[in-house]
Amino acid sequence: MSLATTTAAEAMAARDQFDAIIDVRSPSEFAEDRLPGAVNWPVLDDAERAEVGTIYTQVSTFEARKRGAAIVSRNIARLIDEHVAAQGRDWRPLVYCWRGGQRSGSFAIVMAQIGFRVRQLQGGYKAYRTLVRDELQALPGRFDWRVIGGRTGSGKTRLLGALAAQGAQVLDLEALAAHRGSVLGEWPDRPQPSQKEFDSRLWLAMQGFNPARPVFVERESRRIGRLQLPDSVTQAWEQRSRPIQVELGLAERVALLTEEYAFFTRDVDALVQRLQPLTELRGKAAVARWEALARAGDWPTLVSELMQQHYDPLYDRALRHATAADMQTITLADATPDSLQAAARQIAG
Numbered sequence: 001m002s003l004a005t006t007t008a009a010e011a012m013a014a015r016d017q018f019d020a021i022i023d024v025r026s027p028s029e030f031a032e033d034r035l036p037g038a039v040n041w042p043v044l045d046d047a048e049r050a051e052v053g054t055i056y057t058q059v060s061t062f063e064a065r066k067r068g069a070a071i072v073s074r075n076i077a078r079l080i081d082e083h084v085a086a087q088g089r090d091w092r093p094l095v096y097c098w099r100g101g102q103r104s105g106s107f108a109i110v111m112a113q114i115g116f117r118v119r120q121l122q123g124g125y126k127a128y129r130t131l132v133r134d135e136l137q138a139l140p141g142r143f144d145w146r147v148i149g150g151r152t153g154s155g156k157t158r159l160l161g162a163l164a165a166q167g168a169q170v171l172d173l174e175a176l177a178a179h180r181g182s183v184l185g186e187w188p189d190r191p192q193p194s195q196k197e198f199d200s201r202l203w204l205a206m207q208g209f210n211p212a213r214p215v216f217v218e219r220e221s222r223r224i225g226r227l228q229l230p231d232s233v234t235q236a237w238e239q240r241s242r243p244i245q246v247e248l249g250l251a252e253r254v255a256l257l258t259e260e261y262a263f264f265t266r267d268v269d270a271l272v273q274r275l276q277p278l279t280e281l282r283g284k285a286a287v288a289r290w291e292a293l294a295r296a297g298d299w300p301t302l303v304s305e306l307m308q309q310h311y312d313p314l315y316d317r318a319l320r321h322a323t324a325a326d327m328q329t330i331t332l333a334d335a336t337p338d339s340l341q342a343a344a345r346q347i348a349g
Contacts, residue, residue, distance in 0.1 A: 003108050006119045008127040011035075011094055018119070020093040024103050025125065033196035035096065035121075035128055036204050041079050043072045043103050072106050080110070089115060096121035096128070129196065132203045139206045140236035146347070147237050149219040150246035152182065152311040153253030153303075155335040156218045159246060162337070162344035163216050169209050171217040176201040179225035182311070184274050186225060188263050198227045216347070219243075243327045244347060248335060254303045256335045261303075268294050282310055 006014075012035075015021065021038040023030050026049045030040040044052065048071050056064035084091075093111060097103035100123045111118040121127065148156050157174060164170040174180050177198055178190040186192075193201065209215055219237070222229050248256075264271040272291050279287045286309065293302040330343050 003105065003112060003120045004118065005100075005122045006094070007122050008131040011119070011121055012128070012131065015094075017092070018094040019087075019091050022093050022095045022107070023125070024095060024097050024107050029098065029125075032194045033125075033129070033200055035094075035125070036200065038096075041083060041107075043075045043079070043097075043107055044068070045075075048075075068102075069106075072103065076107055076110055079107075080114075084111070084114075084116075087116070090117070092117040092119070094119050094121060096124045098124050099126050100124035132199055135207075136199060136203055136230050137232045139203070140230070140233045141240065142211045143206075143209060143215045143236065143240065144211075145237050145241035146214045146216045146244055147219045147241045148216060148244045148246060149315075150248070151253065151315050152307055153257040154246045154248040155256060155332055155340060156246055158256075158335060158340050159330075159343055159347075160216060160218055162340040163348060166341070166344050166348055168344070168348050169213055169215045171202075171205055171209075171215055173202075173218060173220050173224060173229070176205065177224040177227050179227070181220050181224045183277055184261065184264075184271070186274070188267070188270075192225050192227060195227055199230070202230070202233070214242075245327050245329045246343075247329060247331045250304065250307070252332070252334050253307060254300055257303050257307070258299050264294070265297070265299065278310060 011018075015036065021035050023034050023038040023040050024043045025040070026042050026044055026046045027040060028046050030038070030042070034040070052064050052068040052071070055067055093116065095104045095108045095111065095118060097105075100121055104120050104124060108118050108120040123130075148159060150156050157172070157180075160170050160172055164172075174185075178187050178192045179185045180187070192198075206215075217237075220229065222231075222234060271294050275287055275290055275294075278290075290302055290306065293299075293305070328347070330347060332339050332343060
């Protein structure tokens with residue numbers, strides 16, 4: 001039976017026209033990355049996929065296909081009962097697997113035989129991944145960037161939020177990466193995505209931007225936690241950007257960071273563990289003092305010393321190497337919403 005297929009580019013351009021985007025890969029494959037808005041209806045779960053793969057390598061292709069067909073058939077029947085039975089005649093799903101082969105083909109054939117207007121993704125997830133990689137090379141160079149820098153705790157992320165609230169185009173890399181970008185930056189309640197999922201989030205965010213308007217972003221290093229920013233992004237910042245420097249007094253920065261990292265006050269052991277990698281840079285004595293301050297609950301002193309002895313020197317060193325001829329400087333009196341909204345109006349205007 002000939003199935004209706006669509007390319008990755010066509011599918012992503014028309015993704016809102018599908019009633020469901022169905023990923024029939026195993027849960028672990030789906031967890032690593034997936035098409036935007038996809039749901040996981042595996043025709044082989046992880047254990048079943050491993051079983052069929054073992055038969056394929058140790059016995060024969062024929063025996064693996066027999067075993068796989070039996071499992072896939074049972075799973076498709078269950079998926080129809082659980083998810084498809086209530087759908088009407090006009091339901092239009094997009095179905096994909098790893099390479100657009102037997103797993104998605106088997107499911108799509110049954111959907112087509114029922115009478116649904118199903119489409120199978122040509123090349124499967126692999127084709128989508130190629131599309132994302134290729135477009136991430138080209139997209140960043142299409143925008144005029146406004147790269148916001150400043151010392152740790154100067155309110156850069158909050159300023160991005162104020163800009164977004166005023167309708168500006170904002171790329172929030174820390175939100176996409178689920179990490180604040182420093183040694184203490186891991187979020188306690190949100191694990192970082194895989195590199196592939198991070199790439200997908202970046203691509204999806206940039207797809208929605210209008211090249212005729214500037215895009216605001218916080219300056220980050222090439223690594224955000226364990227994730228890598230594509231070189232095309234940082235190169236675009238260097239070639240097509242106007243830097244913005246945010247300045248905030250030390251006392252206000254201490255207050256802001258104490259508030260944002262308050263979760264460490266409930267898990268001092270986690271904080272102490274995060275401080276250990278600083279030993280190589282700052283020495284055992286400094287890290288031991290910071291550990292003692294944390295265990296004593298002296299958060300203002302700890303945060304102040306971390307900024308003045310670790311974060312500020314790193315930032316100042318990086319700033320010396322930056323081209324700052326056209327840098328716009330924004331000085332905040334404090335990090336209150338009113339101050340941030342006023343700064344956002346000044347920058348966006």
